[in-house]
Amino acid sequence: xxxxxxxxxxxxxxxxxxxxxxxxxxxxxxxxxxxxxxxxxxxxxxxxxxxxxxxxxxxxxxxxxxxxxxxxxxxxxxxxxxxx
Numbered sequence: 001x002x003x004x005x006x007x008x009x010x011x012x013x014x015x016x017x018x019x020x021x022x023x024x025x026x027x028x029x030x031x032x033x034x035x036x037x038x039x040x041x042x043x044x045x046x047x048x049x050x051x052x053x054x055x056x057x058x059x060x061x062x063x064x065x066x067x068x069x070x071x072x073x074x075x076x077x078x079x080x081x082x083x084x
Contacts, residue, residue: 029058029066038072049075 035055036043047065049055056071 027068027070029068030072032063032065032067035067035072039076 030038032043032046032050036046039046046055046067047063050057050059050065050067055067055075058066060066
């Protein structure tokens with residue numbers, strides 16, 4: 001009986017840890033410079049797109065931005081022109 005309780009407790013602890021980690025895992029972000037390099041545009045154009053609301057970002061200071069790779073991919077998809 002004690003062994004069964006220990007197994008159940010371990011399973012519950014693992015499930016709880018997985019759920020907590022899901023909410024507290026920090027997603028990777030790119031700097032303005034890295035984003036500019038990935039998009040093949042200037043740093044100033046990336047900053048302008050952030051300020052205009054075209055590119056979601058986190059602003060940590062006056063000139064300190066962080067951008068999620070998933071948002072860069074969404075921006076590319078939105079502006080991608082397919083051949084006709």
